[in-house]
Amino acid sequence: MKVRDMSVLVAVIVVIMMLVIPLPGWLLDILILVNITLSLIVILVSMNTTEVLQFSVFPTLILLLTLFRLALNVSTTRAILSEGHAGGVVDTFGSFVIGDNPLVGFVVFIILVIINFLVITKGSERVSEVAARFSLDAMPGKQMAIDADLNAGLVSEKEARERREKVEREADFHGSMDGASKFVKGDAIAGIIIVIINIVFGIIIGMMQMGMPIAEAVTTFTRLTVGDGLVSQIPALLVSTATGIVVTRSSGLGNLGTQVTGQLTQYPKLLFIAAATIFLIGVVTPINFLLTTTLAGLLAISGYILLRQSNEPEIADVEEDVQAESSAMRSPENVVNLLNMDPIEFEFGYALIPLADANQGGDLLDRIVMIRRQLAIELGIVIPVVRIRDNIQLNPNEYRLKVKGNVVASDELLLDHYLAMAPGIDDDEIEGIDTKEPAFDLPAKWISEELKDEAELSGYTVVDPPSVVSTHITEVIKNYAHILLGRQETKQLIDHLKESYPILVDEVTPEPLAIGDIQKVLAKLLRENISIRNLPIIFETLADFSKLTNDTELLGEYVRQALSAQITKQYTNDDLSLKVITVSGKVEKLIAENIKQTEHGNYLSLDPESQQLIIKTIHEEVEKLTIQEETAIILCSPAIRMYLKQLLDRFLPQVVVLSYNELEPNVQVQSVGVVNVA
Structure with missing residues (x-):
């Protein structure tokens, strides 16, 4: 265990022992000074942090410091009541404050306690409660904003994860501070009770057990009580103030000193108004004219200096910005950044901005989050972040989807209409704008909101525009999943699998199959809409057959056969029945005889006439199934x-x-x- 860890553990044990073991005066002096030093460090750290998480240990530290301070109170109280003395520090503090008048010193001490308890501690407690409540209430909204930025491509997966963790830690911190502020309040109350006990019982013990006259007992125990109270209340006041500073500050770009001086002096002209006000007070009131004039002069001079400084850097900053911008334009990195290409881009015209604008009720960003999760479950791959942007070059109602820079889909939406798809026969009474459903190319109509209920009663399937576009995006990504899965994405899948199946992965890659070979096998499966989520079975098959061949096409066929249960479930009904078009023995023999084997792989070398005949026959059979609304298999x-x-x-x-x-x-x-040829 590290020395730092051991020191904290030992310190906590020592604090607990202080509650029961009497301490000599010299050790009490050391511990009291340590308490004051720690409190000073705490308030200085709280003033110099720029955000609350930089001092995340503060709630726990409050508990430890409070326990330490109460242990000191117990030790000093034991010494005061039993010996009439509690070390040089307590005696010095009491003598310095009380002087020759115990009553005045006691009043000063009471005022200090009241300030700590009623002003700082009560205020910090209330702010902590509000901060904790608002932090927890705002947590879902912050997480949704992070998801929106992630889907818009503004942040990476790693940055989004870090921001989510930060939001959670901030909520935990404010919740902890809400509880820790109760310790501060309890400490202040305990301090008041201990003072009363020290004075009352100190006077009684001094008179009855120590034989002191009443005047001497009052003076002695008042001095010791006030001294003890000061050496405990001053650190308590510092910690309470630090608590108030931490919970009342929002995250900023600088520490407390920078923010206070920067924001108080950001309007230099207001200092002239303050100077004039102070000067008039000296003129029209009996207050010392020399004093008010001096203060007004200092304010006016400060305002003049700050006004000059605020004007000069402005020009310099502009020049620096221009130079920096010019340098950035000439730098090679600026050109290199233009080469970056987003895997998936969704662009839309200005009329479709409400789709993505949360302030206007748009939920496209949330829908894309769900699409990525859905496809991760269905296909077994992590879809890249979808970059969403408006494009003024498009028609107002037009949108288009790009995959690796190429436009793969486009259509138009009418946001104030609904898309109605007929069950079979169109109802002429339902008026609308004829169109095609973009995802499945089905005949449809754009209808007004007034006709929505009537269309649903007529058997139409009515869909709102956001659902139309999200369905279109889902189907397009499914169709191009094999293109989106590159070597980098494959490496991520392999690394994830290796966490659970390290031996299996090591048997497959890097020997005998490289990442590129595995990527080709997985892309082949995705191309035919076969999920690759069951990676363990896929890698088991590759481990078995990669020793026999390194042809990725053949390996893909072996993997398909290993996934027979998955493929069966994908294409059959609940009764395990399947309608298919079979291939005749003649066609199978024709194809098998024309397979050419080369060192670079196998391929079909069939004459064009036979190809056209087979395709024509299959096309005719597929059309028959399409009429019956059956899947062509x-x-x-x-x-x-x-x-x-x-x-x-x-x-x-x-x-x-x-x-x-x-x-x-x-x-x-x-x-x-049956597929047959004459």
């Missing part, structure tokens, strides 16, 4: 699945291609079409 053997999907990607990318090995044995497969 083609089922084939594992040997050709990869090559058939590659063939269809250019013409029918939305068609799902599965192999028999990717379905669980208990699935009831129903063939509703």
Whole structure:
């Protein structure tokens, strides 16, 4: 254990022992001076902190200092009542304040106690209560603001996490200060009671046990009581003042001295008004004219000096800003920053600003937070921060989504309308602006708010504009998830997996598979809308088959087969039935015979005529299923699945291609079409 840690532990134990063990006078003198020194350090630190968390130990420190001060009170009280003496420090403080008049000294001491208890301690307690309440009430709003900045791309994940921790720590601090202020109040009350005990019982003990005359007993024990009270109340007053300083200050750019002098003197002209007022007081009242004139002159001179200083730096600051801006424009870093590209950008015209403006009721930022969480669960990847910005070059109601700098989707929104999608047959009585639902390209209408209830009664699905755009964003990100998953993102997933499965990860990477190879396998799965959340199974499969081949396409097929339970659940109904289009043996044989194997991988080398015939047949079967509102799924053997999907990607990318090995044995497969060639 470190020396610092040991010193604090020993100090706490010593304080507890002071409550029961009598201490000699010389040791009491040392401990009293230590108490005063610690209190001075506390108030100086509180004045020089710029934010409350820089002195986060303060609530606990208040408890320890209060316990130390009360232990000293007990020790000095024991010495005063038993010996009629409590060390040189107590006696010196009492003699210095009382002088020749015990009554005046006692009154001064009572005033000091009243100031500490009624003014500083009560005020600090009230401010602590209010600060704790407001801090806790504002905590959800602050966290939402951090999430909004994160989604807008203004802060990174690390910065957002640090800011959330800071908000939580500030709330904890103010809550602790609310409780700690009760210690300060209790300490002040205990000080008053101890003073009464010392005087009353001191006089009684002095007269009855020590044989003192009443005048001597009153003088002696009043002096010792006042001295004891001062050496405890002065540190208590310092700590109470420090408590008030900490809880009444907001975070700033400088310490208390900088803020006080800077803000009091930020209006130099007001010093001239104050100088004139003081001068008039000396003229029209009997107050010493020389004194008021001197003070007014000092104020006027100070105002003149500050006024000159406030004008001169202004020009210098402007010149420095211009020079700094010019240097920044010429610096190579300024050009390099222009090369940065956001993974996902959402731009919108000025009419759609209410979507993202929380002051106007916009909740797009909160929706994007939920989208990122939803996709993390569904796809198993962390979607990058979505950069949101307005673009005056777009039409007022237009928005567009960019992925790595390329526009991948765009549409228009009418914020004062609702999007109504018909269940099948349009109702001509529902008037609206014909359009397409952007996410799924379904026929729809923009209808006014007055027609919303009527459209819902007619069977329309009515959606508000924020839901339309958030759904569109979700589907676009799903479709481009394989592009968003790069090597850096893959490394983060691997590091996260390694925390729980270190041996499994070490067996796969960096040998035999590099991060780039793993990224290709994961991107292949995402491209076909297969979640990669179950990384342990994926890595188990890669560990088994990467020793046999390093072809990432083949490894991806092995992983798909290992994820058969997941794929089955994704495409089957609750009754485990699946309607599919099967591939004839003739087509399978045709494709298998035209697979070319090279050292750089395998590929399908099929003549154009056969390709067109297969695609045409599949297109016809898919259209039949589309009319029946069924998902188009083609089922084939594992040997050709990869090559058939590659063939269809250019013409029918939305068609799902599965192999028999990717379905669980208990699935009831129903063939509703066959891919065949004449």
